[in-house]
Amino acid sequence: MSIAQEIAKIQSDLAPYSSKLIVVTKTRSIDELLSVHACGALDFGENRVQEMVEKQAKLPQNIRWHQIGHLQSNKVKYIAPFIHLIHSVDSFDLLKEINKQAAKNNRVIPCLLQMYIAQEESKFGLDKQEAIEILENPELANLSHIEIIGLMGMATFTNNTNQIQAEFKGLKAIFETFKSQQTGIASNRVHWKEISMGMSGDYLLAAQEGSTMVRVGSAIFGPRA
Ligand SMILES: *Cc1c(COP(=O)(O)O)cnc(C)c1O
Numbered sequence: 001m002s003i004a005q006e007i008a009k010i011q012s013d014l015a016p017y018s019s020k021l022i023v024v025t026k027t028r029s030i031d032e033l034l035s036v037h038a039c040g041a042l043d044f045g046e047n048r049v050q051e052m053v054e055k056q057a058k059l060p061q062n063i064r065w066h067q068i069g070h071l072q073s074n075k076v077k078y079i080a081p082f083i084h085l086i087h088s089v090d091s092f093d094l095l096k097e098i099n100k101q102a103a104k105n106n107r108v109i110p111c112l113l114q115m116y117i118a119q120e121e122s123k124f125g126l127d128k129q130e131a132i133e134i135l136e137n138p139e140l141a142n143l144s145h146i147e148i149i150g151l152m153g154m155a156t157f158t159n160n161t162n163q164i165q166a167e168f169k170g171l172k173a174i175f176e177t178f179k180s181q182q183t184g185i186a187s188n189r190v191h192w193k194e195i196s197m198g199m200s201g202d203y204l205l206a207a208q209e210g211s212t213m214v215r216v217g218s219a220i221f222g223p224r225a
Contacts, residue, residue, distance in 0.1 A: 003035045006220040010203065014214065017207035019198070022066050024217030026051065027224050030058055036220075037063065043084070045215050049075040056082055068152075068196075068215055070124050073097040081105050087152040087196050087215075088114045090124050092134050095146055102145035110149045112196055115174060117167040118156040125153065128174055135184030143189055150194030150212070151175050155202060164202050168209035171197055175210075 001009070010021055022045040023036050033044065037060055046052035047069020056065055064084035071088050079086075080101035089095055089111045102109040113134065116125030126134070134140070135148070153171040155164040175195050177183075184190035198206025198214035206214055218224060 003032065003220055004039045007036065007039045007041055010214075010216060010219065013204055014207055017211075019203075019207040019211045019214050022068070022196075022213050022215045023220060024068065024199075024215050025055070026069075026217065028217075028221055030055065032221060033059055043213075045087075045217075049078050053078050066215075076101045077104075080107070080109065083109060085149075085194075086111045088112075088124065089148075090114045090126055092137055092139070095134065095140075095143060095148075099143040099145045108145050108147055110147050112150050112152040112194060113148060115151050115153045115171055117153040117171050117197075119163070119167075120156050131174070131178075132183060135178070135187075135190060140184065140187040140189050146189060148184065148190045150192060150196065151178075152196035154199070155197070161202075161205065165205055165209065168197055168202075168206055168211070171195060172210040 014021060021041060022043045023041050024045040025033050026046050033055060042062060043064045043066060045066040045068040052065055065082060067079060067083055067086045067088060069088060071086060071094060073094055076097045086098060086109060098109055098111060113131050114125045115131060116127055151171060155167040172195060179192035194212045195210055196213040197211045200216050200219035203214035203216050
C-alpha cells in the first residue's frame with residue numbers, strides 16, 4: 001500500500017475512537033514527509049531535535065511538530081520557536097528550561113509528562129510518585145510559559161498483547177486518578193486532556209484503552225533502516 005493508503009486505513013481504524021494520528025517521521029525523507037502532508041495529515045512526530053529542525057525549515061509551515069523522544073535541556077532552544085507539543089518531559093529541570101525558552105519566543109508550550117509503564121529497563125520516564133512531585137512542586141505556578149496537558153507512555157516492546165493492554169490500562173488509570181484528584185490544577189499550569197500512547201503494532205489497542213494520540217511510523221512507511 002502507498003503512504004496515502006496506509007494513512008487512510010489508520011484514520012479509518014481510529015475513527016470510532018477519540019484518538020488522533022501523529023505520523024512518526026523520524027529517519028524518513030523530505031519527499032516522504034511531503035507525501036504525508038499531501039494526505040492532509042498535519043501532526044508529525046520526531047525524536048531527534050536536529051532532524052526535526054532541519055525538516056521543519058524545509059516543509060510547509062502548517063505542520064504541527066511533536067517532540068516524542070528524550071529531550072536534553074540544551075536542545076530545547078532549537079525547537080522552542082515552533083514546537084506544537086513536547087511528549088517527553090521527564091524532569092522539573094527540563095520543564096523550567098522549556099519555560100525559559102518559550103518565554104523568549106513569547107509562547108506557551110504544551111507538554112506531556114512521560115510516564116514509565118514498560119517492564120524494560122531502557123525506557124525513559126517517571127513513576128507515579130515522581131510525576132506527583134513535579135505536579136505539586138510549588139514552583140510550577142511560576143512557569144507561565146508552559147502548560148502540562150497530559151501523559152505519554154511507551155509499552156514494552158513485546159508481542160504479548162495482554163501485557164501491552166495492562167500497561168495501557170495502567171497509564172489510563174494514572175491519568176484518571178490525576179484528573180479526578182485535580183493533581184497540579186492549583187498551579188494553573190495543568191489541564192488533564194491528553195494521553196499519548198500506542199505505536200504501529202498496538203495503536204488500535206491503545207485507542208480502545210483511551211489514548212487520545214497514537215504515534216505511528218513503520219505501519220505507514222515500512223520498517224526503518
Ligand atoms: C519511533 C517512535 C514511535 C513510532 O514507532 P513505530 O513502531 O515506527 O510506529 C512512537 N513513539 C516514539 C517515542 C518513538 O520513538
